[in-house]
Amino acid sequence: MVKKYSDKHEILYYECDTTETLTLPMLLNIVINTSGAQSDLLNQGTDLVSERGLGWIILHYDISIHRMPVKGEVITCTTAAHSYNSFFCYRNFWVHDASGKECIEMMATFALINLETRKVARIQEDIIKPYECDKVKAIRRNAPILPVTNPKVSEYKVRFLDIDGNRHVNNSKYFEWMLDVLGSDFLTEHRPKNIQISFEKEVEYGNVINSEWNVEYGEKTTSFHRIQVGDTISAEANIVWERA
């Protein structure tokens, strides 16, 4: 039985877009705040992990959005470490509204990295033990992310305030760069339903990133995204949209 942890969060106006709906970047921030709170509660917070020269990073999110919460709603965020193997830890998130209805479900793949070399480190048993999740042999196969073809490109510069207390660019910022290129008309006429995003290489303060994208319209309108610094791919995503 995995150990679940929940907290409540009121959606504030500055976490919303022009339609007063929670933004995707803020959704990531809010759920990561919940997993951080669980780690603190289990005395497995950032400090303990960083004392060993390690840090948690996120490699992949699989996000299903039934309904994105809006300004003023009090949501309940729940998280649980699902399972782990030698190098990866799988964590689930659920967002429920005040009536108990599920709004969002997320699966995340975490890894530990050596903070000096920035290379993936083996999961240490005593770090993962308090979360009470199962050790598994299998490496989870996330849904494949289809590459963007014939991309359009916009440049963004990594800003000082894009960097968070972990001294790296906050994962939510990749979504800002991916979404912004789609433009106001698209973003107010569509809402995201399913998202697959993988983080492949960290971008750094001062980097100029290329946000490459394309949209295929149809029954399942899908946007394809790639964040690139020079020739290096940093992140890729597919987002399935529905009409707002």
Place this chain on the structure above:
Amino acid sequence: MVKKYSDKHEILYYECDTTETLTLPMLLNIVINTSGAQSDLLNQGTDLVSERGLGWIILHYDISIHRMPVKGEVITCTTAAHSYNSFFCYRNFWVHDASGKECIEMMATFALINLETRKVARIQEDIIKPYECDKVKAIRRNAPILPVTNPKVSEYKVRFLDIDGNRHVNNSKYFEWMLDVLGSDFLTEHRPKNIQISFEKEVEYGNVINSEWNVEYGEKTTSFHRIQVGDTISAEANIVWERA
């Protein structure tokens, strides 16, 4: 006697910079959330004002920071409308820490605008009455903002997520553009003590803004800022810094 309103807010990691200290843009968001909550409580929320074709805008902030709160602190934000005249409403904000010590004091100048013409409208007595503040004749003289001389310039593009539920660029974004130009070294070695900022002309989605700045080092190290679109000044600020 003016009507004060307070609420509590926990500083979350995504409201902080790399030093785990609350950012200036997020400070603005948090206090504006408090004044919005007071307006809702007094049934003078955005909806009521917008039904009359009006909206509140902020023209000026005078901010004194004794200590910027850090991640995990629960702060108390207090606000009160101080006084008003025919065109302006003056509002105070205070941020206190859990021990009751004042961390931040702010004075803001608000005005009502006609949402169609974007011109300043006369303050309507019945909108302001519930806040129970005094009508005054005098127009407050804010401390003058000294212009930036020999500025350096960086360009920023206004993004979709810079626009909030009021359908205009969130005031906090001006601070993002002003701060980012100062660079990581300056921003980690200094902290803001006093800020004067005035908002002169709204920038719009898709605008490319010039963030012009200069720093004078000395006993009172001061940065001078101007946000400009083409030849039009949007915002100006002076920030007095101390060594971190």
